[in-house]
Amino acid sequence: xxxxxxxxxxxxxxxxxxxxxxxxxxxxxxxxxxxxxxxxxxxxxxxxxxxxxxxxxxxxxxxxxxxxxxxxxxxxxxxxxxxxxxxxxxxxxxxxxxxxxxxxxxxxxxxxxxxxxxxxxxxxxxxxxxxxxxxxxxxxxxxxxxxxxxxxxxxxxxxxxxxxxxxxxxxxxxxxxxxxxxxxxxxxxxxxxxxxxxxxxxxxxxxxxxx
Ligand SMILES: Nc1ncnc2c1ncn2[C@@H]1O[C@H](COP(=O)(O)OP(=O)(O)OP(=O)(O)O)[C@@H](O)[C@H]1O
Ligand SMILES: [Mg+2]
Numbered sequence: 001x002x003x004x005x006x007x008x009x010x011x012x013x014x015x016x017x018x019x020x021x022x023x024x025x026x027x028x029x030x031x032x033x034x035x036x037x038x039x040x041x042x043x044x045x046x047x048x049x050x051x052x053x054x055x056x057x058x059x060x061x062x063x064x065x066x067x068x069x070x071x072x073x074x075x076x077x078x079x080x081x082x083x084x085x086x087x088x089x090x091x092x093x094x095x096x097x098x099x100x101x102x103x104x105x106x107x108x109x110x111x112x113x114x115x116x117x118x119x120x121x122x123x124x125x126x127x128x129x130x131x132x133x134x135x136x137x138x139x140x141x142x143x144x145x146x147x148x149x150x151x152x153x154x155x156x157x158x159x160x161x162x163x164x165x166x167x168x169x170x171x172x173x174x175x176x177x178x179x180x181x182x183x184x185x186x187x188x189x190x191x192x193x194x195x196x197x198x199x200x201x202x203x204x205x206x207x208x209x210x211x
Contacts, residue, residue, distance in 0.1 A: 001027045001062055001079060001148035001180070003048055008057035010043050010203075017043050018054070019203035025196075027148040027180030030171050032190045035200030041184035042153055044200065048182060049151035050076060077104070081142030083152035087134050089126040095137040096122035103144045112140050116170065132163030139170060149180040156187060168193035 003025045010018035018040050025031055025048070033041045046052035047059060050066060058065060061075070069075045089098045095118065099109050113119045116136045118129075126134050135155060142150045152171075156164035164187060171181045172193045183190065191197050197209040 002060075003149070004058075004060045004063075005044075005048060005054075006058050006060075008044070008047060008054045008059065010040075010047065010052070011055045017203050018047070021057070021203075021205055023198060023205060023208070025149075025180065025182060028175065028178050029195040030175040030181045030193065031183070031196045031198060032194035033182065033184040033198045033200060034186070034188065034190065035206070037186070039200040040203045041200055045151055045153050045182065045184045049080060049082065049149075078145060079148045081145070081147040081150035083135075083138050083142045083150060083155045085154040085157040087126070087138035089134060089138060089141070091126050094123050094125055095129065095134075095140075098126070098137060099141045099144050102141050105145075108144060108146075109140075112144060113137075116140050130163075132159055132166060135159060135163070135167060136170070139167070143174065143179065147179065149182060150174075152181065152183045154185055155183060156185065156190075161189075165189065165193075 005021055005023050008018055008021040009016060021044060033045060035041055047054045050072065061069060066072060096109060100106055103109055110119065113122050116139060118133055118136050121129050121133055156167050168190055175181050195211055198205055199207040
């Protein structure tokens with residue numbers, strides 16, 4: 001899938017926090033959005049991932065505007081995965097059940113848990129595993145329907161360095177197999193793993209680095 005943002009501006013009340021963003025992203029790459037706190041990363045990620053409508057400008061998905069896509073629920077379910085800083089797993093369900101809740105095809109769950117190295121933990125509740133393991137379960141939930149693109153906002157904000165690098169490795173591996181990742185992060189180390197680094201400053205794209 002190709003996502004194109006053109007002239008995107010965003011205001012919260014009267015405060016302009018995105019000041020004209022033009023970017024084009026293709027699924028199959030690992031894109032990092034970095035920048036200081038308040039630079040607009042979450043706002044941009046929310047707009048690109050269909051969660052927030054920009055105040056001005058357009059975002060197209062394979063050439064189509066959101067309102068031209070038909071059912072937005074179905075578009076999200078089949079094309080997009082989400083990962084957040086605080087995983088948002090349901091604590092009353094096991095890791096496997098959390099993934100099953102989202103799965104269109106439950107036969108994929110066990111192979112995916114294995115790929116993520118948490119196959120032995122599928123029967124545990126989220127408060128019975130470590131933060132890194134929990135985040136891997138949340139990543140499994142985001143990947144289960146093989147979306148074109150996974151959007152993640154500070155997915156490693158809650159993890160130590162070792163677990164954070166493990167998550168970037170996973171993103172890199174799945175990206176090489178065709179899933180796109182767009183990841184907003186404070187962590188500059190993400191730049192060692194991403195294919196494209198979009199650097200935000202005060203609501204604009206300051207620089208785009210490609211590796
Ligand atoms: N819901 C909101 N209402 C009003 N202002 C907001 C809202 N969300 C964000 N802002 C403001 O918009 C600006 C950009 O915020 P955003 O969350 O996009 O930044 P960020 O780069 O993700 O920051 P962080 O690294 O701290 O997560 C900030 O000045 C912030 O205070
Ligand atoms: Mg943010």
